[in-house]
Amino acid sequence: MYQRCERLLPSLEYAFPNMDYQQVMAHLIKSPGFYSILETCLASSYFRDKRWKEMALTWAESLIQGSQHKSDKKSLWSARLDVRKRQVQRLYSASHIFHAQPSVFPCFDQRSNGFSAEMAILNMHELARQSMFTAAEEELSRFKPSFGHSISTFEEHQLIKVQRAYGVLRRFQGWFDEAYDILASLPHVDSLTMSHFAAVLSARSEDNQAIAKLEIWLQRITAPHRAITRVKHMLAQVKLVRVMRAVLSGQLTDTASLRTIRNMYQDLRGSRDLYWFDDICTWIGIAICDHLGGEAEQGIQAWQEVRSLSRRENLPIGYTDAIVAYSLSELEGRRGEYAEAEIHAARARSLILSPGRNFILGMDLWVAILEDLIGKQSHPSISNSST
Structure with missing residues (x-):
C-alpha cells in the first residue's frame, strides 16, 4: 500500500500548486469529497522530505480553516492535523518540546478513539525526552483500547502501537527486562518495533541475537526504503556495541570490524530517511570507530561534528555533550x-549525570572504555568526581 501511494505523489505534486487558486480552494471546500481530500493531504505528509510534509499539512490546514461547517468530524480532523504537525516538528527539530496540559482528544466513535492513540504516543515521546517518565506513562494510559x-x-x-510505546519507554528508563517482555510480545514486522527490540537485546548483552534478528528482517521483509x-x-549500532x-x-x-562498521555509518550519513537524532547517533558511531581505531585526529574531528550537530539541532546541553567532552579529553590526553584534556574532563564531570544515558545505545560501555583508556594516562578519570 505504501508503494502504491508513493506512485501517486507525482499527481499530487501537480495538484498542490493549483490549490492556490481561490476558485479551486472554494470548490474543494464545498466538494462532497472534502474529507477524502483532507485525508489525501494528511496521508501525503508521511512521504518525502520536510518541505513536502509541511506543504501537505499547510494545504490540509487551509482546507479546515476554509470550511465553515462544524461537526464532530471536523473536530477530529483538526485534532489529527495538530498531532501530525507536532509529529513533523519533532522529527526535524530537537527544540520542539511539549509543555501543554494533558492531552484532550475528541473521541465519539471507534475511529476517533483509535486516532487518539497518536496523541498519547506523541506526548509520551516528548515527555520521555525530558526524562518525565511518570508523566509519559500517564499519557499512554489515557488511550482506551476500545x-x-x-x-x-x-x-x-x-x-x-501504544504497547510498543510502553516498551520504548521502558527502554529509555533503563528497565530492559520489562522492555523485552513488552516488545517480545508484539509482531516484529514494522521497523520501529524491530529496531527497539534489537536495542533492548543488545542492552541485555544479547548482541548476536539482536544482529541475527535485524539481518533476518532485512532479508525477509518487504518494506519502504525509510524502514x-x-x-x-x-544494525550498525548493535555491531559497534x-x-x-x-x-x-x-x-x-577488531580494526577490520571497525572499518566495516564505519563504512556502514558512512553510507547512512546525511540520509534523507534519517532524522536529526539519527544523524547525531551516526556521527557518534563514526567518532567511536575512529577513536577505537587509533585515528586520533579523525576522532577529534568526528566528536567535534557531534557537538556542532547537537547545537545546530538545538539539543539541550546534557548527556551527549558529556560523552563528547569525555571522549575529547581522552584524545587530547x-x-x-x-591542559586541554582537563578542560574537557571538567565539562564532562559537570554533565555526565544529566538524563538521557539510555537514549543512545552503548553509551555506558563507551564511558567504561574511556575510563580504562584514561586510567592509563596521568590525568584523573571522570569517575573520580561524578560518582
Whole structure:
C-alpha cells in the first residue's frame, strides 16, 4: 500500500500548486469529497522530505480553516492535523518540546478513539525526552483500547502501537527486562518495533541475537526504503556495541570490524530517511570507530561534528555533550595536551549525570572504555568526581 501511494505523489505534486487558486480552494471546500481530500493531504505528509510534509499539512490546514461547517468530524480532523504537525516538528527539530496540559482528544466513535492513540504516543515521546517518565506513562494510559463494548480492528492496531510505546519507554528508563517482555510480545514486522527490540537485546548483552534478528528482517521483509534504512542504522549500532563489549573485556580491538562498521555509518550519513537524532547517533558511531581505531585526529574531528550537530539541532546541553567532552579529553590526553584534556574532563564531570544515558545505545560501555583508556594516562578519570 505504501508503494502504491508513493506512485501517486507525482499527481499530487501537480495538484498542490493549483490549490492556490481561490476558485479551486472554494470548490474543494464545498466538494462532497472534502474529507477524502483532507485525508489525501494528511496521508501525503508521511512521504518525502520536510518541505513536502509541511506543504501537505499547510494545504490540509487551509482546507479546515476554509470550511465553515462544524461537526464532530471536523473536530477530529483538526485534532489529527495538530498531532501530525507536532509529529513533523519533532522529527526535524530537537527544540520542539511539549509543555501543554494533558492531552484532550475528541473521541465519539471507534475511529476517533483509535486516532487518539497518536496523541498519547506523541506526548509520551516528548515527555520521555525530558526524562518525565511518570508523566509519559500517564499519557499512554489515557488511550482506551476500545470505544464501547468491543474493540475494532483499527483500535486493535493502535493498541499494538501504544504497547510498543510502553516498551520504548521502558527502554529509555533503563528497565530492559520489562522492555523485552513488552516488545517480545508484539509482531516484529514494522521497523520501529524491530529496531527497539534489537536495542533492548543488545542492552541485555544479547548482541548476536539482536544482529541475527535485524539481518533476518532485512532479508525477509518487504518494506519502504525509510524502514530499511532505520533497521540498517540499528544494525550498525548493535555491531559497534559488540566490538565495544569485546574491547572492554580485554580483547584486541577488531580494526577490520571497525572499518566495516564505519563504512556502514558512512553510507547512512546525511540520509534523507534519517532524522536529526539519527544523524547525531551516526556521527557518534563514526567518532567511536575512529577513536577505537587509533585515528586520533579523525576522532577529534568526528566528536567535534557531534557537538556542532547537537547545537545546530538545538539539543539541550546534557548527556551527549558529556560523552563528547569525555571522549575529547581522552584524545587530547593521548596527544599530551593535558591542559586541554582537563578542560574537557571538567565539562564532562559537570554533565555526565544529566538524563538521557539510555537514549543512545552503548553509551555506558563507551564511558567504561574511556575510563580504562584514561586510567592509563596521568590525568584523573571522570569517575573520580561524578560518582
